[in-house]
Amino acid sequence: MNDYERIEKAMAYMVAHAAEQPNLETVAAHVxxxxxxxxxxxxxxxxxSPKRFLQALTLERGKQLMHSSTSLLDIAHTLGLSGGSRLYDHFVQLEAVTPGEYKRQGEGVEIAYGVHETPLGRLFVAVTPRGICRMGFVDTTNSEExxxxxxxEWPRSTLQHNTESTRYAVERLFTEPEEGxxxxxxxxxxxxxxIAVWRALLTIPEGQFASYSHIAQALGxxxxxxAVGNAVGANxxxxxxxxxxxxxxxxxxxxxRWGLEKKQMVQAWELALAHTDNTALAPSLTT
Incomplete structure (x- = not known):
C-alpha cells in the first residue's frame, strides 16, 4: 500500500465510521x-488534518449551505450561463464539441490518457489539444471500461497513453496555480x-451545495x-x-456515479479546505 492509497483508505474509513467519531489512533491503526x-x-x-476532515463529515450542511448556493445560481443565471464560468478556487473554461467535430467523430484528434493517484483515489484522465475531455475515479477493475x-465517444481519434500530457489536469486540483x-x-x-447544467455546476463554490431543483430553477x-439529475449523472x-x-x-x-462513500469523501475534503486557514498543499502527484 503506497501513501496515496493509505490516505484514501483512511478517508473511506472515516466516512464509514463518522457516527462513531473515531480518534486519531484508531484511524492510524486502520492504515x-x-x-x-x-x-x-x-x-x-x-x-x-484528519480531525478537520472528520469535523467536515459531521457538519449539518444541507439547509445553511444550500441557502447561499441558491443565490449564487440565481446570479449565474442572470449573468448568462452560455459563457465561461468562474470556479471559485480555479478558473475553468468549458467548451462544447462543435457540430463539425461531432460529425468527424474525433478524426485527426490525438487524445492523451493516463491514470494518476491522488489523495481521493485513482483518476482516469483524458485530454484533447483543446482541454480535458474525461476524468473519473477508477480501480483495478474499471480502467479498461x-x-x-x-x-x-471519439471513435476516429488516436488514443495515446501519455501521463505527462494528462498530469496537469490532476495537479491543478491539488496545488495552488501559479500567478498568471x-x-x-x-x-x-x-x-x-x-452543457447548460454542467456550466451551472461550475458556479457552486467549494464547500457549498445546491439541489437539483435549485439548478432547474436557475436554468428557467x-x-x-x-432531467437535471440525469445531466448531473452524465457528467x-x-x-x-x-x-x-x-x-x-x-x-x-x-x-x-462513483458511489456515495466517494461523494461524501470529496464533499468533506472540500468542505474542510474551504473552512480552514491551513495552507498545506498536497505534494506532486504520481502516475
Missing part, C-alpha cells in the same frame, strides 16, 4: 501507521441542456429536476465539473 506518522502524512497529502467508453496561470479548459460532448425550467469530468456538490432538496446526498 497500519503510528498516530504521529499518520497525522503528518495526512496533512501533507490531503492539505488538511473508461478507456473503451472514451474510444466509443492560464485557465483550465474542459472539452466536452453533450446536449445543449447537459423549474419542473426539470429529473464526463469528475471534480472539475463538481457534480458532487449537488444534493437533494431534503439535504440527502442523492446519487453519485
Amino acid at each position: 497500519h501507521l503510528s498516530a504521529f506518522h499518520f497525522q503528518r502524512l495526512f496533512c501533507r497529502y490531503a492539505g488538511i 473508461l478507456l473503451a467508453r472514451l474510444a466509443k 496561470a492560464t485557465a483550465v479548459s474542459l472539452h466536452v460532448t453533450g446536449t445543449n441542456f447537459q 425550467s423549474p419542473k426539470s429536476s429529473r 464526463p469530468i469528475a471534480l472539475w465539473i463538481p457534480c458532487h456538490r449537488v444534493i437533494q432538496q431534503s439535504g440527502a446526498l442523492g446519487g453519485y
Whole structure:
C-alpha cells in the first residue's frame, strides 16, 4: 500500500465510521501507521488534518449551505450561463464539441490518457489539444471500461497513453496555480441542456451545495429536476465539473456515479479546505 492509497483508505474509513467519531489512533491503526506518522502524512497529502476532515463529515450542511448556493445560481443565471464560468478556487473554461467535430467523430484528434493517484483515489484522465475531455475515479477493475467508453465517444481519434500530457489536469486540483496561470479548459460532448447544467455546476463554490431543483430553477425550467439529475449523472469530468456538490432538496446526498462513500469523501475534503486557514498543499502527484 503506497501513501496515496493509505490516505484514501483512511478517508473511506472515516466516512464509514463518522457516527462513531473515531480518534486519531484508531484511524492510524486502520492504515497500519503510528498516530504521529499518520497525522503528518495526512496533512501533507490531503492539505488538511484528519480531525478537520472528520469535523467536515459531521457538519449539518444541507439547509445553511444550500441557502447561499441558491443565490449564487440565481446570479449565474442572470449573468448568462452560455459563457465561461468562474470556479471559485480555479478558473475553468468549458467548451462544447462543435457540430463539425461531432460529425468527424474525433478524426485527426490525438487524445492523451493516463491514470494518476491522488489523495481521493485513482483518476482516469483524458485530454484533447483543446482541454480535458474525461476524468473519473477508477480501480483495478474499471480502467479498461473508461478507456473503451472514451474510444466509443471519439471513435476516429488516436488514443495515446501519455501521463505527462494528462498530469496537469490532476495537479491543478491539488496545488495552488501559479500567478498568471492560464485557465483550465474542459472539452466536452453533450446536449445543449447537459452543457447548460454542467456550466451551472461550475458556479457552486467549494464547500457549498445546491439541489437539483435549485439548478432547474436557475436554468428557467423549474419542473426539470429529473432531467437535471440525469445531466448531473452524465457528467464526463469528475471534480472539475463538481457534480458532487449537488444534493437533494431534503439535504440527502442523492446519487453519485462513483458511489456515495466517494461523494461524501470529496464533499468533506472540500468542505474542510474551504473552512480552514491551513495552507498545506498536497505534494506532486504520481502516475
